[in-house]
Amino acid sequence: xxxxxxxxxxxxxxxxxxxxxxxxxxxxxxxxxxxxxxxxxxxxxxxxxxxxxxxxxxxxxxxxxxxxxxxxxxxxxxxxxxxxxxxxxxxxxxxxxxxxxxxxxxxxxxxxxxxxxxxxxxxxxxxxxxxxxxxxxxxxxxxxxxxxxxxxxxxxxxxxxxxxxxxxxxxxxxxxxxxxxxxxxxxxxxxxxxxxxxxxxxxxxxxxxxxxxxxxxxxxxxxxxxxxxxxxxxxxxxxxxxxxxxxxxxxxxxxxxxxxxxxxxxxxxxxxxxxxxxxxxxxxxxxxxxxxxxxxxxxxxxxxxxxxxxxx
Amino acid sequence: xxxxxxxxxxxxxxxxxxxxxxxxxxxxxxxxxxxxxxxxxxxxxxxxxxxxxxxxxxxxxxxxxxxxxxxxxxxxxxxxxxxxxxxxxxxxxxxxxxxxxxxxxxxxxxxxxxxxxxxxxxxxxxxxxxxxxxxxxxxxxxxxxxxxxxxxxxxxxxxxxxxxxxxxxxxxxxxxxxxxxxxxxxxxxxxxxxxxxxxxxxxxxxxxxxxxxxxxxxxxxxxxxxxxxxxxxxxxxxxxxxxxxxxxxxxxxxxxxxxxxxxxxxxxxxxxxxxxxxxxxxxxxxxxxxxxxxxxxxxxxxxxxxxxxxxxxxxxxxxxxxxxxxxxxxxxxxxxxxxxxxxxxxxxxxxxxxxxxxxxxxxxxxxxxxxxxxxxxxxxxxxxxxxxxxxxxxxxxxxxxxxxxxxxxx
Numbered sequence: 001x002x003x004x005x006x007x008x009x010x011x012x013x014x015x016x017x018x019x020x021x022x023x024x025x026x027x028x029x030x031x032x033x034x035x036x037x038x039x040x041x042x043x044x045x046x047x048x049x050x051x052x053x054x055x056x057x058x059x060x061x062x063x064x065x066x067x068x069x070x071x072x073x074x075x076x077x078x079x080x081x082x083x084x085x086x087x088x089x090x091x092x093x094x095x096x097x098x099x100x101x102x103x104x105x106x107x108x109x110x111x112x113x114x115x116x117x118x119x120x121x122x123x124x125x126x127x128x129x130x131x132x133x134x135x136x137x138x139x140x141x142x143x144x145x146x147x148x149x150x151x152x153x154x155x156x157x158x159x160x161x162x163x164x165x166x167x168x169x170x171x172x173x174x175x176x177x178x179x180x181x182x183x184x185x186x187x188x189x190x191x192x193x194x195x196x197x198x199x200x201x202x203x204x205x206x207x208x209x210x211x212x213x214x215x216x217x218x219x220x221x222x223x224x225x226x227x228x229x230x231x232x233x234x235x236x237x238x239x240x241x242x243x244x245x246x247x248x249x250x251x252x253x254x255x256x257x258x259x260x261x262x263x264x265x266x267x268x269x270x271x272x273x274x275x276x277x278x279x280x281x282x283x284x285x286x287x288x289x290x291x292x293x294x295x296x297x298x299x300x301x302x303x304x305x306x307x308x309x310x311x312x
Numbered sequence: 313x314x315x316x317x318x319x320x321x322x323x324x325x326x327x328x329x330x331x332x333x334x335x336x337x338x339x340x341x342x343x344x345x346x347x348x349x350x351x352x353x354x355x356x357x358x359x360x361x362x363x364x365x366x367x368x369x370x371x372x373x374x375x376x377x378x379x380x381x382x383x384x385x386x387x388x389x390x391x392x393x394x395x396x397x398x399x400x401x402x403x404x405x406x407x408x409x410x411x412x413x414x415x416x417x418x419x420x421x422x423x424x425x426x427x428x429x430x431x432x433x434x435x436x437x438x439x440x441x442x443x444x445x446x447x448x449x450x451x452x453x454x455x456x457x458x459x460x461x462x463x464x465x466x467x468x469x470x471x472x473x474x475x476x477x478x479x480x481x482x483x484x485x486x487x488x489x490x491x492x493x494x495x496x497x498x499x500x501x502x503x504x505x506x507x508x509x510x511x512x513x514x515x516x517x518x519x520x521x522x523x524x525x526x527x528x529x530x531x532x533x534x535x536x537x538x539x540x541x542x543x544x545x546x547x548x549x550x551x552x553x554x555x556x557x558x559x560x561x562x563x564x565x566x567x568x569x570x571x572x573x574x575x576x577x578x579x580x581x582x583x584x585x586x587x588x589x590x591x592x593x594x595x596x597x598x599x600x601x602x603x604x605x606x607x608x609x610x611x612x613x614x615x616x617x618x619x620x621x622x623x624x625x626x627x628x629x630x631x632x633x634x635x636x637x638x639x640x641x642x643x644x645x646x647x648x649x650x651x652x653x654x655x656x657x658x659x660x661x662x663x664x665x666x667x668x669x670x671x672x673x674x675x676x677x678x679x680x681x682x683x684x685x686x687x688x689x690x691x692x693x694x695x696x697x698x699x700x701x702x703x704x705x706x707x708x709x710x711x712x713x714x715x716x717x718x719x720x721x722x
Binding site: 035036037038126129130197198200204205206207209274275277279280281 | 326327328333334335436437440442443444446450512513515661663664665666
């Protein structure tokens with residue numbers, strides 16, 4: 001019992017999630033800065049930013065809904081934390097592994113987006129309302145290819161649990177190659193889910209001043225920022241578990257491997273962020289619906305056929 | 313029904329861009345009526361930055377006025393003084409030495425480089441391409457350092473004076489100019505290549521902020537905005553002045569008519585500027601760099617034009633024979649480009665608004681003028697005493713009585 005609480009709260013649970021998220025955010029910002037030939041922040045900058053933000057005064061707009069305004073950041077952070085507990089970090093199985101947890105993770109990771117929308121909408125301010133609607137529009141664009149891309153490896157593996165899928169691909173590493181298109185699609189859709197360049201139209205600073213979170217300040221904004229960075233960690237971990245599930249069998253070696261995989265995924269995401277301009281929301285819709293969705297569908301059908309054909 | 317109710321009924325939102333907004337580098341107000349994400353109506357309101365530059369010049373002598381003219385624009389300070397000096401020299405009948413013309417030309421083209429690099433950075437920041445923003449501003453430092461070595465300052469170099477230039481270019485400085493040109497050329501070629509191949513950049517810039525050739529004429533747009541619509545209005549080509557009477561400028565135009573065209577024009581102009589600097593440094597003649605100007609100008613008026621980085625810059629001086637100008641008029645290039653702004657914005661998306669505004673390379677404080685309407689219009693001139701009476705009234709309404717405070721008489 002005590003050990004279970006330790007697992008959830010400290011390692012590989014929430015404390016690890018927090019610490020690792022700060023580290024990944026640092027990597028994200030530092031590499032981004034170096035790509036732009038800037039110096040970049042020192043290693044403790046993400047933590048310092050967070051502490052400073054928590055200490056700032058909270059201003060709630062007069063015509064915002066007080067309860068929702070305060071509850072939404074907490075809910076979205078909690079959702080990401082819950083999702084993270086279903087991802088295997090140490091020893092092949094997650095803390096709360098159960099059949100179908102992949103679906104649960106995908107749904108839990110949708111909650112922050114919805115919270116963003118509600119936060120913007122309940123702020124009753126023109127920029128945040130536009131940001132909120134862009135968030136929702138973008139969600140309708142990326143959600144379908146994202147689900148299809150994340151479910152493709154599950155179909156081939158014949159398991160709906162992330163730990164189960166990991167175990168399957170660890171046993172048959174060559175099958176991972178089949179999922180490369182799905183991996184690329186999920187990288188792009190994740191970038192969109194995290195509202196990072198080139199899909200950051202919902203929070204475009206130069207157009208709508210930061211979008212849905214314009215009215216947020218102090219610790220509520222800090223919770224939303226914490227959501228964003230933990231979501232990055234969670235998504236990188238899911239991607240690592242689904243698409244790069246090589247393992248050695250030794251827990252600590254696997255853990256080092258996990259760190260390497262997530263670092264690699266974050267580096268690819270930084271590269272995407274640094275080399276592209278922000279595309280318009282209508283272009284985002286067009287891109288997802290006319291290019292990525294058919295591709296994701298083809299991958300899914302291929303995996304269904306292969307599962308039958310390979311006799312798995 | 314009020315406008316607001318009408319808008320609400322039609323599901324239309326008015327988004328205020330400015331006076332304070334992250335995409336505006338100076339205050340200016342744009343009221344954007346949105347239909348969904350589409351801009352239905354755009355109202356441009358400028359005038360937040362009026363500084364009374366022309367009046368300030370008229371109440372000072374010519375030497376003092378030159379220092380004020382240098383500060384009309386924070387970016388193209390050299391173009392403004394060149395134009396003002398040229399107007400002065402026209403009126404005074406001064407023959408400027410050839411070497412001075414060359415130095416003016418070199419500094420002017422370096423300024424064009426730094427202005428266009430600045431623009432490229434701002435524009436890429438507006439479309440969220442921060443990497444290009446950082447790159448171009450890093451490269452701009454090379455030019456700024458060079459300008460600081462030539463004139464002592466990064467932006468207001470103070471190179472020009474009536475009858476010539478104040479600072480000579482030493483041979484080793486000219487070596488460095490050439491060296492910077494080599495470094496920049498390589499990078500500019502890369503940016504030109506990037507602008508023509510990077511798909512997200514093209515997707516964001518192509519087809520937006522369209523101003524067709526007939527609209528350019530209708531709204532009298534100048535500079536890269538006009539040249540992107542295929543209209544050659546470069547003063548250096550159409551009416552060469554100074555060093556450009558001896559060195560021909562290759563005209564740069566484009567036929568996209570949109571923001572993408574303006575980007576290409578600016579990038580190509582930078583490459584052209586480097587070519588010109590190389591020729592000027594090679595062919596610069598020896599000799600004096602200035603002649604002694606008179607303190608007073610003869611009675612008369614003069615107007616002259618210079619190609620600033622943003623387009624045609626016009627200066628006008630009217631003299632009554634005193635040591636101070638009777639009337640000074642500065643037509644900064646941005647002033648001509650504002651007229652077509654509503655037309656450029658309407659019909660495109662909200663996401664395009666910042667980049668369309670940025671595409672004319674707006675310079676707000678160069679542009680703002682006070683206008684006194686004569687005739688049927690309501691006379692809005694308020695004199696000093698009235699303003700003071702109004703402000704005392706306002707403070708009294710808030711419970712403060714400033715009536716007893718003594719102020720200086722003007």
